[in-house]
Amino acid sequence: MERIMVEKSPPLKGTVRVSGAKNSALPILAASLLGTEDIILEDVPKLKDVDIICEVLSSLGSKVEYLDKGIIKINSRDINKFETPYELMSKMRASFLVMGPLLTRLGKTKNSLPGGCAIGTRPIDLHLKGFKALGAKIDVDHGNIGAYAEELIGDKIYLDFPSVGATENIMMAAVMAKGETIIDNAAMEPEIVDLANFLNKLGADVKGAGTNTIRIKGVDYLGGATHSVIPDRIEAGTFMVASAITGGDITVENVITSHIKPVIAKLKEAGCQIYENGDKVRVIGGPNLKCVDIKTLPYPGFPTDMQAQFMALMSICKGTSVIIETVFENRFMHVDELKRMGADIKIDGRSAIIQGVNNLMSAPVKASDLRAGAALVLAGLVADGVTEIGNIHHIDRGYDGIEEKFAKLGAKIYRV
Numbered sequence: 030m031e032r033i034m035v036e037k038s039p040p041l042k043g044t045v046r047v048s049g050a051k052n053s054a055l056p057i058l059a060a061s062l063l064g065t066e067d068i069i070l071e072d073v074p075k076l077k078d079v080d081i082i083c084e085v086l087s088s089l090g091s092k093v094e095y096l097d098k099g100i101i102k103i104n105s106r107d108i109n110k111f112e113t114p115y116e117l118m119s120k121m122r123a124s125f126l127v128m129g130p131l132l133t134r135l136g137k138t139k140n141s142l143p144g145g146c147a148i149g150t151r152p153i154d155l156h157l158k159g160f161k162a163l164g165a166k167i168d169v170d171h172g173n174i175g176a177y178a179e180e181l182i183g184d185k186i187y188l189d190f191p192s193v194g195a196t197e198n199i200m201m202a203a204v205m206a207k208g209e210t211i212i213d214n215a216a217m218e219p220e221i222v223d224l225a226n227f228l229n230k231l232g233a234d235v236k237g238a239g240t241n242t243i244r245i246k247g248v249d250y251l252g253g254a255t256h257s258v259i260p261d262r263i264e265a266g267t268f269m270v271a272s273a274i275t276g277g278d279i280t281v282e283n284v285i286t287s288h289i290k291p292v293i294a295k296l297k298e299a300g301c302q303i304y305e306n307g308d309k310v311r312v313i314g315g316p317n318l319k320c321v322d323i324k325t326l327p328y329p330g331f332p333t334d335m336q337a338q339f340m341a342l343m344s345i346c347k348g349t350s351v352i353i354e355t356v357f358e359n360r361f362m363h364v365d366e367l368k369r370m371g372a373d374i375k376i377d378g379r380s381a382i383i384q385g386v387n388n389l390m391s392a393p394v395k396a397s398d399l400r401a402g403a404a405l406v407l408a409g410l411v412a413d414g415v416t417e418i419g420n421i422h423h424i425d426r427g428y429d430g431i432e433e434k435f436a437k438l439g440a441k442i443y444r445v
């Protein structure tokens with residue numbers, strides 16, 4: 030089993046370029062099932078999750094070619110399957126995003142129900158509510174979920190929660206439905222906007238992405254396009270926290286700073302110096318950072334995908350911090366691991382109370398999910414000794430070249 034070893038490192042310094050966003054690349058790759066001409070995607074991150082969704086596309090009959098670094102060509106003209114293999118679906122939750130495109134393109138789709146994972150139960154009721162509103166019949170048997178519709182017809186859909194995945198899946202189903210679909214209380218994440226821009230390049234008519242009302246007028250045909258995936262705001266935030274926690278001086282490149290406002294605001298509140306310059310953000314950490322309170326919320330609130338990394342930072346800041354997780358009901362699995370490294374954290378329901386300590390110490394720890402893994406890498410950079418992180422397949426799902434990028438900044442990190 031591979032592990033990542035992180036030694037206590039000097040303050041990290043230098044420049045790092047973030048890759049394309051995992052959470053944009055995955056829905057856009059799923060949406061490429063809708064186009065009937067060549068699609069070229071650029072700045073696609075090199076990740077396990079990307080490989081898996083590409084395998085899903087190939088299994089459905091799409092032609093997928095990896096061209097240069099970060100460039101993938103897809104042609105889905107001849108897709109001929111409406112069912113996805115269980116082995117692939119069970120590996121990654123986001124593969125469920127093929128359901129909307131298959132339903133609208135083929136009129137039917139059958140997939141295994143995505144499992145829950147370490148961060149919560151993650152139901153899909155809102156995705157299904159949307160498909161039903163568009164006229165699909167849904168059935169569940171033996172762990173598979175089927176959706177069928179001779180014709181999808183646009184409707185008004187109110188989401189009880191602005192779910193990212195449900196907004197994306199419904200948007201993709203609606204692009205070729207008859208008439209207009211309006212999604213109210215839609216998710217407003219930048220990745221939704223990126224998906225909408227991509228769909229529009231294929232010939233769709235999607236308006237309002239980035240606000241809480243998205244209007245989609247169905248079209249009969251979607252073609253091809255060339256599209257660059259937006260930068261990964263969570264990877265950017267992770268390197269910014271790395272600078273903060275090590276008292277370093279890192280410039281993060283390829284950032285859309287408006288996408289990371291809450292991260293910038295909270296790092297400033299903690300005492301970091303931050304300089305924004307075009308698509309670059311320079312973060313100077315400090316030895317005397319102070320604890321700040323955080324509440325995760327859907328965009329534009331503080332991202333749940335940065336919660337674990339901030340908790341690692343708060344563990345060694347001065348004072349007490351309260352972190353409230355409102356998006357997922359069980360996203361504190363990193364707490365026990367950070368405690369093994371000497372952090373002082375108490376959980377009370379959806380709140381974590383962190384009392385900053387002077388030092389963390391190394392320990393063998395396990396990544397319970399992707400961002401928990403990132404938090405352990407960050408903690409390892411400042412912990413005395415060598416931290417050994419297991420279950421790193423979670424980290425590989427979402428960080429493109431993590432050791433190389435950290436090592437280039439001066440971190441003592443390697444894989445065994």
Ligand SMILES: CC(=O)N[C@H]1[C@@H](OP(=O)(O)OP(=O)(O)OC[C@H]2O[C@@H](n3ccc(=O)[nH]c3=O)[C@H](O)[C@@H]2O)O[C@H](CO)[C@@H](O)[C@@H]1O
Nearest residue numbers: 052123151152153154155156190192193194195334356357
């Ligand atoms: C591939 C991808 O883009 N993943 C991101 C996406 O996940 P994902 O799309 O799964 O997250 P959602 O926004 O759907 O989930 C948010 C909350 O809504 C609940 N919910 C969701 C759907 C549903 O049908 N019913 C329901 O109750 C979930 O259980 C969770 O508590 O957004 C999350 C929230 O920003 C991020 O943490 C993930 O990194």
Ligand SMILES: C=C(OP(=O)(O)O)C(=O)O
Nearest residue numbers: 122123148334399400427
């Ligand atoms: C939870 C995450 O991703 P996913 O939805 O793919 O599990 C994440 O990126 O932190």
